[in-house]
Structures are given as C-alpha cells and as structure tokens.
Amino acid sequence: EAQVTQNPRYLITVTGKKLTVTCSQNMNHEYMSWYRQDPGLGLRQIYYSMNVEVTDKGDVPEGYKVSRKEKRNFPLILESPSPNQTSLYFCASSFGRGHTEAFFGQGTRLTVV
Amino acid sequence: DQQVKQNSPSLSVQEGRISILNCDYTNSMFDYFLWYKKYPAEGPTFLISISSIKDKNEDGRFTVFLNKSAKHLSLHIVPSQPGDSAVYFCAVPIPSGGYQKVTFGTGTKLQVIP
Numbered sequence: 324e325a326q327v328t329q330n331p332r333y334l335i336t337v338t339g340k341k342l343t344v345t346c347s348q349n350m351n352h353e354y355m356s357w358y359r360q361d362p363g364l365g366l367r368q369i370y371y372s373m374n375v376e377v378t379d380k381g382d383v384p385e386g387y388k389v390s391r392k393e394k395r396n397f398p399l400i401l402e403s404p405s406p407n408q409t410s411l412y413f414c415a416s417s418f419g420r421g422h423t424e425a426f427f428g429q430g431t432r433l434t435v436v
Numbered sequence: 437d438q439q440v441k442q443n444s445p446s447l448s449v450q451e452g453r454i455s456i457l458n459c460d461y462t463n464s465m466f467d468y469f470l471w472y473k474k475y476p477a478e479g480p481t482f483l484i485s486i487s488s489i490k491d492k493n494e495d496g497r498f499t500v501f502l503n504k505s506a507k508h509l510s511l512h513i514v515p516s517q518p519g520d521s522a523v524y525f526c527a528v529p530i531p532s533g534g535y536q537k538v539t540f541g542t543g544t545k546l547q548v549i550p
Contacts, residue, residue: 366527366540371535413479425538430477
C-alpha cells in the first residue's frame with residue numbers, strides 16, 4: 324500500500340529538548356515536504372527536498388532542520404523546541420515537484436511546554 | 437504577504453445542493469493549482485488540479501474553474517453530500533530559485549447538512 328508514515332503521532336516535550344519526527348514514504352517519490360498546520364493559518368511549508376541531499380527552505384523554516392540522506396526518509400529535527408512550535412505537523416511526498424499530487428502522512432501533534 | 441487566499445473560513449450547504457469554494461491568488465505567473473481535502477485527524481488528500489492553460493477541469497462531482505484575468509479559482513461540488521464535510525485547501529506551486537515551494541491557502545471548512 325502506498326503510504327507516507329510519520330512517527331510519532333503525538334508528542335509532548337519540554338522547551339529545549341531536541342526531538343526528531345520521522346517521515347518515510349514507500350512510493351519512490353523524489354519530492355518531500357514538511358508542513359505545519361495552525362488555526363487560521365492553514366498549511367505552511369517548513370522545508371522541502373527535491374531529491375537526496377537537496378533541500379531548501381519553505382515559508383517558515385526558522386527553528387527547524389531537515390536531512391535527506393535516503394530517498395525514502397525525510398526527518399524533521401527541532402534542535403531546541405519552543406512553545407511557538409506547538410502545532411500539527413504533516414509530511415508529504417510527490418512524484419514530481421509541487422505541481423503533482425502530494426501524499427500526506429497522518430500528522431504529528433506536537434506540544435512543547 | 438499571502439499569495440493564496442481563501443477568504444471564507446466556513447461554508448454550510450444543504451445536502452444535494454451545490455457547494456462553491458473560492459480561492460484568490462496574487463501572481464499571474466502561477467501556472468498550476470491544486471485542491472486538497474482534509475478530514476479531522478487525517479492528513480490532506482489530493483482532490484483535483486488545473487493547469488493555467490485550461491479554464492475548467494472536471495472529475496465526477498468536482499469541477500474546478502480558473503479565471504486567470506481575475507486571478508481566481510473555484511471548486512464546485514455538485515451534488516454536495518454529507519461525506520464532503522471537510523476542510524478544503526487550495527495550493528499553488530511557486531518557483532523558488534530553480535526549485536519549487538508549495539503555498540496553501542488558509543482553508544474553508546465545508547459543512548454539508550443532511
């Protein structure tokens with residue numbers, strides 16, 4: 324089954340404690356992205372990756388890091404989480420670039436206290 | 437500055453009637469537009485897309501219309517069904533230094549009343 328898998332689904336952490344949210348896709352997609360969803364703000368792209376070792380900033384990259392060492396995996400790293408990073412996060416992948424249909428993961432609900 | 441705007445946060449429609457969701461964009465150079473649907477506790481799912489070389493694209497009950505002169509697109513759902521109740525996002529891929537970002541609107545929550 325074609326899917327994008329994120330882990331964990333829920334996470335509560337404390338300010339400053341480094342964390343990683345994993346994302347994996349089994350469709351051999353080149354393009355992968357991370358988004359955050361906040362009330363009234365819709366989905367905002369954090370980082371995206373065009374292919375292995377090729378990443379670039381989206382609209383809200385501050386406070387986040389990503390890596391793309393393998394085609395299937397695109398982890399999101401918060402080196403020093405802060406309460407304003409409390410949000411619902413989605414990973415997505417697509418075959419082509421942004422103009423092609425994206426498949427989204429189930430989401431990760433992160434709370435930073 | 438928002439490049440893609442959905443000005444209606446919510447919409448209620450009776451079952452069987454037409455739902456019209458709107459999206460405005462700022463840059464006439466945008467050449468592709470997508471709609472996604474999102475249910476609570478799930479990730480968004482792709483619904484329909486349209487290229488700027490067209491003014492209409494249809495897929496079953498869903499039709500997207502593009503008015504390039506007005507920089508406006510709309511999603512029509514006919515007939516609306518209770519299962520269509522969800523949040524709908526329009527999205528635009530935006531060239532960025534040889535790559536391509538994707539910008540989403542803020543979403544419209546559709547409620548279809550049985």
